[in-house]
Amino acid sequence: MMVHIQEPKFPWEIVHMDWVTALPPGGDRSYNACLVLVDRYRKTPMFLPYHKDDTAMDTAMVIWSNIISHTGLFQNGISERDPNLTSALCTNLHTLFRKKLSQGLWWNTRVAWHSGIKNSLGGLQKNQEITRKILL
Template sequence: MIKIQENRRPWEIVHMDWVTCLPPGGDKSYNSFLVIVYRFSKTPIFLPFHKDDKAIDTALLIWNGVVSWTGIFTKIISERDPKFTSGLWTKIHQLFETNLSFSTAYHPQPDGLAGRMIQTLEDMVQIFCAYVIELKDCDGFTLYWYTLLSALELAYKTSIHGCTNQTPSILEKGWNPRLPQDSFRKYLVGIHSKASSFKLILE
């Protein structure tokens, strides 16, 4: 087990991994997604992409999908992968002064806790994809597995993590975002209240 330096500020240290060989979805035929996990709060980010994407594609995916609101990472912990070992990707890390930490053949993950956490996220999405490869909403709009990744992110961020006894959102922001079911419960309370009043009138 390799000891990892802890964060000094949000989103300094992240773990990354890929889930590949998923059913192609949508016009862009996404067949994989990148998992990024903030080490401290366990906040996940899912980014759909293509299995054959090049190093520059991965870099742009992270830049456009994550860095704009997290800032530059100081350490990225990942499995050894061509996307990370290429000279171009290494150069990008040098430009942004980011330290890239690789695991070795004898250490499938530098941090066992992070490895289990990422595996949980991967299993969650793969099970989801097995049942919801393609779904149509009430308006006939087709929802593919990658269009519902944000919903899975939200579910994980607002669920209590076994290691911290807090939700990732609480640890990172100090509050949990409103969930769709919160509004639904409020709507049901309103219906129940009106139903009770109507019953009193009838009586």
């Protein structure tokens, strides 16, 4: 069954995620996989070194430090991976934001990420403003 994916209106609003595994170890930390995130608006890929045995929390930390800290929280993540992995990844991203945001903002951010709908804070631009304030 094909599902229509909405066209994003802002950069980093919708992100495709995939993992390239079974690579030969490389780099000073012997990475053996690559996490690929593609901004659907700009069609811009980000290639992040990764270990194929990393946990969902490790993945969330990689995404937080390399993507969200620079762009703000994206509203929808799309992956063809196992739903259990994707669910654990979302839960861990929420955990990171819960530690950073007050409870009121947390629920709006959670709704925006989990369901892919714009939240009551004003969409992606507001999420980016919030993220910048968190990181300062």
